[in-house]
Amino acid sequence: MLIAGRNCWRIERALRLAFLVDAASYFAALRAAIAQAKRSVFIVGWDFDSRIKLLPQGANDGYPEPLGEFLKEVVKREKQLHMYVLSWDFVMIFAKDREWLPLYKLGWKTQPAPRLSFRLDAEHPFSGSHHQKIVVIDDAVAFVGGIDLTHGRWDMQEHVPVHPYRTDAKGLPSRPNHDVQAVVDGAAAAALGELCRDRWHRATGRQAPAVDRAPRNDPWPRDVVPELTDLDVAIARTDPGYVTGSAVQEIRHLYTDAIASAQRTLYLENQYFSSSVVGAGLAARLAEPTAPEVVVVSRMTEEGWLEENTMGLLRAHLHRKLQHADRHDRYRLLYPHVPGLQKPNLLNVHSKVLVMDDDLCSVGSANFNNRSMGFDTECNIAIEARGEVRIQRVIASLRNRLLAEHLGTALEKVTDEIARRDGSVLETIEALRHPGRTLEPIDPVLTGDVDRLLPASALVDPERPVDLDELVAGFVPIEGRESMANRVARLTGGLILLGVMAAAWRWTPLHDWLALDTLLHTAHNSAASPLAALAMLAAFAAGGLLAAPLTLLIVVTGLVFDWLPAALYAACGAVLHASVSYTAGRLLGRDAVRRLAGSRLNAITRRLAGHGMLNVAAMRLVPIASYSKTSLVSGASHVKWRDFVLGTALGILPVIGLVLLFMNRVAAAVTDPGWVTYAALAAVVAFNGALGLHVWRRFGGDRPASIDRRSA
Numbered sequence: 001m002l003i004a005g006r007n008c009w010r011i012e013r014a015l016r017l018a019f020l021v022d023a024a025s026y027f028a029a030l031r032a033a034i035a036q037a038k039r040s041v042f043i044v045g046w047d048f049d050s051r052i053k054l055l056p057q058g059a060n061d062g063y064p065e066p067l068g069e070f071l072k073e074v075v076k077r078e079k080q081l082h083m084y085v086l087s088w089d090f091v092m093i094f095a096k097d098r099e100w101l102p103l104y105k106l107g108w109k110t111q112p113a114p115r116l117s118f119r120l121d122a123e124h125p126f127s128g129s130h131h132q133k134i135v136v137i138d139d140a141v142a143f144v145g146g147i148d149l150t151h152g153r154w155d156m157q158e159h160v161p162v163h164p165y166r167t168d169a170k171g172l173p174s175r176p177n178h179d180v181q182a183v184v185d186g187a188a189a190a191a192l193g194e195l196c197r198d199r200w201h202r203a204t205g206r207q208a209p210a211v212d213r214a215p216r217n218d219p220w221p222r223d224v225v226p227e228l229t230d231l232d233v234a235i236a237r238t239d240p241g242y243v244t245g246s247a248v249q250e251i252r253h254l255y256t257d258a259i260a261s262a263q264r265t266l267y268l269e270n271q272y273f274s275s276s277v278v279g280a281g282l283a284a285r286l287a288e289p290t291a292p293e294v295v296v297v298s299r300m301t302e303e304g305w306l307e308e309n310t311m312g313l314l315r316a317h318l319h320r321k322l323q324h325a326d327r328h329d330r331y332r333l334l335y336p337h338v339p340g341l342q343k344p345n346l347l348n349v350h351s352k353v354l355v356m357d358d359d360l361c362s363v364g365s366a367n368f369n370n371r372s373m374g375f376d377t378e379c380n381i382a383i384e385a386r387g388e389v390r391i392q393r394v395i396a397s398l399r400n401r402l403l404a405e406h407l408g409t410a411l412e413k414v415t416d417e418i419a420r421r422d423g424s425v426l427e428t429i430e431a432l433r434h435p436g437r438t439l440e441p442i443d444p445v446l447t448g449d450v451d452r453l454l455p456a457s458a459l460v461d462p463e464r465p466v467d468l469d470e471l472v473a474g475f476v477p478i479e480g481r482e483s484m485a486n487r488v489a490r491l492t493g494g495l496i497l498l499g500v501m502a503a504a505w506r507w508t509p510l511h512d513w514l515a516l517d518t519l520l521h522t523a524h525n526s527a528a529s530p531l532a533a534l535a536m537l538a539a540f541a542a543g544g545l546l547a548a549p550l551t552l553l554i555v556v557t558g559l560v561f562d563w564l565p566a567a568l569y570a571a572c573g574a575v576l577h578a579s580v581s582y583t584a585g586r587l588l589g590r591d592a593v594r595r596l597a598g599s600r601l602n603a604i605t606r607r608l609a610g611h612g613m614l615n616v617a618a619m620r621l622v623p624i625a626s627y628s629k630t631s632l633v634s635g636a637s638h639v640k641w642r643d644f645v646l647g648t649a650l651g652i653l654p655v656i657g658l659v660l661l662f663m664n665r666v667a668a669a670v671t672d673p674g675w676v677t678y679a680a681l682a683a684v685v686a687f688n689g690a691l692g693l694h695v696w697r698r699f700g701g702d703r704p705a706s707i708d709r710r711s712a
Helices: 023-034 067-077 092-097 102-106 186-204 250-261 276-286 304-308 311-325 370-374 389-407 411-420 425-432 450-460 468-475 478-507 516-526 530-546 550-560 563-588 590-597 600-607 613-621 627-636 641-671 675-699
Strands: 010-021 040-045 082-088 116-121 134-137 141-145 180-185 228-239 265-270 293-297 331-337 352-356 360-364 378-384 438-441
Touching: 010 023, 010 186, 010 389, 023 067, 023 134, 023 141, 023 180, 040 186, 067 082, 067 116, 082 186, 116 186, 134 186, 141 186, 141 378, 180 186, 180 360, 186 228, 186 378, 228 250, 228 370, 228 389, 250 276, 250 352, 250 360, 250 370, 250 378, 265 389, 276 293, 276 311, 276 370, 293 425, 311 331, 331 389, 331 425, 352 389, 360 389, 378 389, 389 411, 389 425, 389 438, 411 425, 530 550, 530 563, 530 627, 550 563, 550 641, 563 627, 563 641, 613 641, 627 641
Parallel strands: 040 082, 082 116, 265 293, 293 331
Antiparallel strands: 010 180, 010 228, 040 134, 134 141, 141 180, 141 360, 228 378, 265 352, 331 438, 352 360, 360 378
16 A cells, blocks of 8 residues: 555665654663764654653663753764754744753753754744654664653653653643654664755755764664564655645545555544544545444543634534444544543543554654644654565554553453454454543534634644635635725724824924924823823723724824833723623624624624634734624624633734834824934834735725635
8 A cells, every 4th residue: 555655755674663652661762772873863853852851760871861961961972973953943822831942052052062953943834833753863763753852741651640750841740641653773764864854954954964874883772672673664744845845745645545445444543633634534434334443542632722622623523524424333532531630631642643454554743633634744654564464463463552551451352352353443442441441432512603613724723834815815704805905994094194194293384283292291291190091991991882993092092101001001901992892792682783783793703603712813803894893793692701802812912013103103203303213104104004005905906806705
């Protein structure tokens, strides 16, 4: 089934292969291999934390315990060794979970600095990530899988509720974590070294020299017993082609080909389960008279409320789809239940494993979600039996080891039960389930509005890089684009008019008729009163009740207060304004709001389908109706209060910043005239004009008529 150029990049020979289940075994093997490095070490990952200890119980190998200090000492002792650490240049939403200073710790501070380099890789599409988890030592041994070298990953197969060595970045207990990594050597490891060098070159613009293979070095970890020797290993990738311009979707084809080829059983173990293409392939197979058994093992709960309301809902939708397609009772979605664990600290299934019959298995970084099919960079390895019994046994053994761990029983018991039940994995699971540690079904809750939320999956789980204009167009219905363009044009025009008036006041007799500078000084003096802030917030609240334009209130706030307090009061006031309108909509009910909102009601309601924070934020950023009208409809539609407030705050902050920046320059032109002040004002006016023109061209005029309404 494995074909280079279709569902894998290359097929190379490995002298040895082993699977390492859970990070305790992987981290121990990795430290042993890196300690033997002579020429090069590549570490490529989604995250990297130099503070973790690969062996938290103590390595006792003569090297420092923390990962960063360990790497520096290995380089210091081996004079011809170069190390390259490449981590994803993360977005701010992950900042609380990441180490801020590895660049300093492992970069120019390192002695000797030139031989240990750390870089953040930013060469990815907007909102994309580098998700590969690869370590290659001397091009001779390579580790590939789902485990990053960061905090919260270390765990043992018992996954006890509390373990003194399983901690987060702050040293606090972290949730149990299950994962799988593979280790290979030979030509397969050398090929993975080439992949890492390519990533390094793309990210830094610098070439990492190839390994000098003389003298021969064998960094294979001594305590790892090979499960297979002398076999072909396929390397499959996902790459959006951001740098090269040529997208790679080998893992997508690997997964779909495996699903199409399965005869008896598909065992899928993964952190996520939302991929459209994987779901379509499974649904088609489950509808067949001779459908294979499909066992999906995933985590019970997502990471936090945001994932629960995005990836969790997408999983729920796919689960419902597969239940409808499952005509012969061949499908199960399960999670490993570990006694003593409570939400939100249930076992985190982070592995990315596919086992097809006893004939093929894949281990790597790619999830069963859309991002891993074409948007993020991924790397898996796969092996295929091709009729060789020795390989079939190892493939079956990997699946059975994982089942034994999750069912809290012995590998031999799982193997014997599968043989007794003529190869049925579903019957084996049912026979071995027992009180205590076991596999339990996942029955995700699905609300009635979830189908209308799913178009937003292009934002939360895209399958390919999406142009920002496409994202905006996806949130704005056809009938709302003309209105939105007019609204932005009016706002931009109003701000430009204020700028022109400020210039006129400076260079015409208008300044003799109207003492604007005196008025502004008086306004700022009144802002010092303790009641000024309360009065301003009261004005915002009244504005929400009377549907007063929010922009006007922000402008007044910017004129009265200095920039920083103005931003604070405007942000609080905007949320207060929206909350008053929201409450009014909740009290008035849908019928009354329909009369107030008019033709905009249906357009607003469609955009709010699913009641998600992201939808509310998009409505604020790209308005298709007035601020008050959107708030009224949100209340009448029973959007969750938390989602409404957070979405409003997220969406309105850029608008507040833009308006206050403009008003700050207008006020400066009046109170402190000068060429520098007016040049800054002109720059802000030009920016606003260009922004308004862009929005008008994108969404105004005759453009909506040329768009296929079926895509709305």
